[in-house]
Amino acid sequence: MRDEASVLDLDPKSTVAGGVRDVYGEDTATEDQFVTPWTLSVAAGYSLLRDPHHNKGLAFNDKERDAHYLRGLLPCSGFSGAPGEETDAHYSPVSTSIAKVHGHDGSSVYTPTVGEACQKYGRIFGRPQGLYISFKEKGRILEVLRNWPEKNIQVIVVTDGERILGLGDLGCQGMGIPVGKLSLYTALGGVRPSACLPVTIDVGTNNEKLLNDEFYIGLRQRRATGQEYSELLHEFMSAVKQNYGERVLIQFEDFANHNAFDLLAKYGTTHLVFNDDIQGTASVVLAGLVAALNLVGGTLADHRFLFLGAGEAGTGIAELIALEMSKQTNMPVEETRKKIWLVDSKGLIVSSRKESLQHFKKPWAHEHEPIKTLLDAVNDIKPTVLIGTSGVGRTFTKEVVEAMASFNERPIILALSNPTSQSECTAEEAYTWSEGRAIFASGSPFAPVEYEGKVYVPGKQCIHFPRIWSGFDNVCTIRVHDDMLLAASEALAAQVTQENFDKGLIYPPFANIRNISAQIAANVATKAYELGLATRLPQPKDLVKYAESCMYSPAYRSYR
Ligand SMILES: NC(=O)C1=CN([C@@H]2O[C@H](COP(=O)(O)OP(=O)(O)OC[C@H]3O[C@@H](n4cnc5c(N)ncnc54)[C@H](OP(=O)(O)O)[C@@H]3O)[C@@H](O)[C@H]2O)C=CC1
Ligand SMILES: CC(=O)C(=O)O
Numbered sequence: 001m002r003d004e005a006s007v008l009d010l011d012p013k014s015t016v017a018g019g020v021r022d023v024y025g026e027d028t029a030t031e032d033q034f035v036t037p038w039t040l041s042v043a044a045g046y047s048l049l050r051d052p053h054h055n056k057g058l059a060f061n062d063k064e065r066d067a068h069y070l071r072g073l074l075p076c077s078g079f080s081g082a083p084g085e086e087t088d089a090h091y092s093p094v095s096t097s098i099a100k101v102h103g104h105d106g107s108s109v110y111t112p113t114v115g116e117a118c119q120k121y122g123r124i125f126g127r128p129q130g131l132y133i134s135f136k137e138k139g140r141i142l143e144v145l146r147n148w149p150e151k152n153i154q155v156i157v158v159t160d161g162e163r164i165l166g167l168g169d170l171g172c173q174g175m176g177i178p179v180g181k182l183s184l185y186t187a188l189g190g191v192r193p194s195a196c197l198p199v200t201i202d203v204g205t206n207n208e209k210l211l212n213d214e215f216y217i218g219l220r221q222r223r224a225t226g227q228e229y230s231e232l233l234h235e236f237m238s239a240v241k242q243n244y245g246e247r248v249l250i251q252f253e254d255f256a257n258h259n260a261f262d263l264l265a266k267y268g269t270t271h272l273v274f275n276d277d278i279q280g281t282a283s284v285v286l287a288g289l290v291a292a293l294n295l296v297g298g299t300l301a302d303h304r305f306l307f308l309g310a311g312e313a314g315t316g317i318a319e320l321i322a323l324e325m326s327k328q329t330n331m332p333v334e335e336t337r338k339k340i341w342l343v344d345s346k347g348l349i350v351s352s353r354k355e356s357l358q359h360f361k362k363p364w365a366h367e368h369e370p371i372k373t374l375l376d377a378v379n380d381i382k383p384t385v386l387i388g389t390s391g392v393g394r395t396f397t398k399e400v401v402e403a404m405a406s407f408n409e410r411p412i413i414l415a416l417s418n419p420t421s422q423s424e425c426t427a428e429e430a431y432t433w434s435e436g437r438a439i440f441a442s443g444s445p446f447a448p449v450e451y452e453g454k455v456y457v458p459g460k461q462c463i464h465f466p467r468i469w470s471g472f473d474n475v476c477t478i479r480v481h482d483d484m485l486l487a488a489s490e491a492l493a494a495q496v497t498q499e500n501f502d503k504g505l506i507y508p509p510f511a512n513i514r515n516i517s518a519q520i521a522a523n524v525a526t527k528a529y530e531l532g533l534a535t536r537l538p539q540p541k542d543l544v545k546y547a548e549s550c551m552y553s554p555a556y557r558s559y560r
C-alpha cells in the first residue's frame, strides 16, 4: 500500500482523519509500518511523584496534595518558588558532581560535571534520558524514533561518543553530552525540554577499559567504520527527516574529526544540521575575541593567532576568524588565513607537511620552517592570541605563558579544552605567570583568582552556545549559514559591558541571560531573513520581543 499522505502531497503532521493531528503517524502509516499503541493516563499519588515531567516535589501545595493522593508521601515542608528551589535547598549541602548531573544544580549541567557523568554513565544509569540507536536497530530507526514519547521535537543533539570532550572514546556513555547540552539549551536558550531529543548512535567503542567493564551499557564490539557506519548514520538522518520534517535541527556533538567534517558536509545541503564543536564554538570564541579587542586595541587583522590543536574546534574557530577578518578588510580569505597558525601533535602546520595533512588542516599549511614544540612556535610566531583546543591538559606551561607575556602587554589566552582536567592551563596559572596581565577565558569554569590584591574573573566561554540555536529556530530557518554564525558572534560580543571589561571579562555573565539570548537570537534571525533562509513569514516586527516570547519558562503550573 502506498503512503496516502505522500500520494496526496499532505504534510503528515497536518490534520487527517477527522481533523485530529496525526501526531503518532497512525493514519499515515503503511501496512508494513509499525504503530505504537500509545495510551494516555492521569498520574496520581506515588506514580505522580515518580514522573519527572509532572512531579513538583515539595512544591505541591496542600490542595494539590489532597487532590492527587499525595498526603504522607512528602514531608510537610513546602516551597512555593520556581523548580529547583526545593532541590537546591535540599541537596546542596551534600551535593557531589554526580548529584548535580541528576539535575540538582543547573550551573553544573555541562562541563566539567558532564565529563565525569559520561565516564561513570554505566554506573549511574537510572532512567533513560534519550534514545539509543545501535546496529540492533538497523532497518527500524523510524520505529525507534516513534518510541520517544514527545512528538514535537525541535532540536536533536546526537553523538556517537567517539570524542567526548577531551576524554576520548566513551562509546554509548557519551549520552551525557546530548543530555547535558540540551539541558543548557533549556536553561539558557529557553528551549522547551519536551522539544529536545538527546540521541546516541552506538556503533561500538574502541575503549578497551569500557569493553571490559561489567557496567558498560553499550554494544560490546569495536567501532564500526566505513560503509557500515555511514549506512546507519544515513538511516538515522533519513528517519529524522521523515518523522520530524525539514525544520528539526540536528546538532552533531562530539563526533571524532574523521567523521564530523564529512557528516556536516554531507548533510549540510539536505538537512538543518549544525556541528557545535566546529561551528558553535567558532561563533562563541570569535565573540570573545571581538570583545577582547576593547581591552587590547586594534582590529582582528592587527592580531596574530596561534592554536594548540588543529581539529574540529581549532580549525573551526580559525576559519570563522579568517572569514570575519576577510569581511572587515576585503582581503580574500586565503590571505587572512595567513594571520592564523596552528600546531597539532606533530608540531606547527607548515607547507612541507601539506601532502600528509587531513583535509581540514591543509588551508593552514603556511610557508615556514618546521617547528616541533609549542614553546618554539610561540617564540617564533609571537602571537597576540593563544588558543588551546588540543584536548590535552597543562600544555600551556609556565614558559609558554611567560613567553606570551614577554611580548604582549595583555596576552589573550583561551584554554578551551574540556573538562577541567584537560584545560591547557588554569585561570590561576594564566594570571600569575602573566603577572595579572592575561585576558583569560576557558571552556570549563574556574573560580575568580586573587593575585597581588586584585581579583580576576575568568570568562566562562562554554555557556554561550545555546543562544545561537534559538535564532535558527525562531524564524524556522532551514539551513545554517556562516553569516548567521557571524551574526551570533557580533550580538554576543555587543553584550559585554564596560563593567564586564573592567573586571577583565570578555563574555557577559549570567545575569540577564534570557535577554542576552534573545538579542543573539534576533541578530541571527535578522541575518536569516536577509539571506532568504527564514521560512517564518511575515517577518515579526520586533525580533527581540519575538525571541523572548518564544522562550520556555520553567514555572510550576497549578494542578486542578
Ligand atoms: N570550549 C569549547 O567550546 C570547546 C572545547 N572543545 C575541546 O577542545 C578539545 C579538542 O576538541 P576537537 O577539536 O573536537 O578535537 P580533535 O580531536 O578534532 O582535535 C584535537 C587536536 O589536538 C591535537 N593534539 C592532540 N594532542 C596534542 C598535543 N599533545 N600537542 C599538540 N596538539 C595535540 C590533535 O593533533 P593531531 O591532529 O595531530 O592528532 C588535533 O589536531 C577537547 O578537549 C574539547 O573538549 C571542543 C569544542 C568546543
Ligand atoms: C564544549 C564542547 O562542546 C566540547 O568540549 O566538546
Ligand SMILES: [Mg+2]
Pocket (backbone or CB within 6 Å): 165, 253, 254, 276, 277
Ligand atoms: Mg562538544
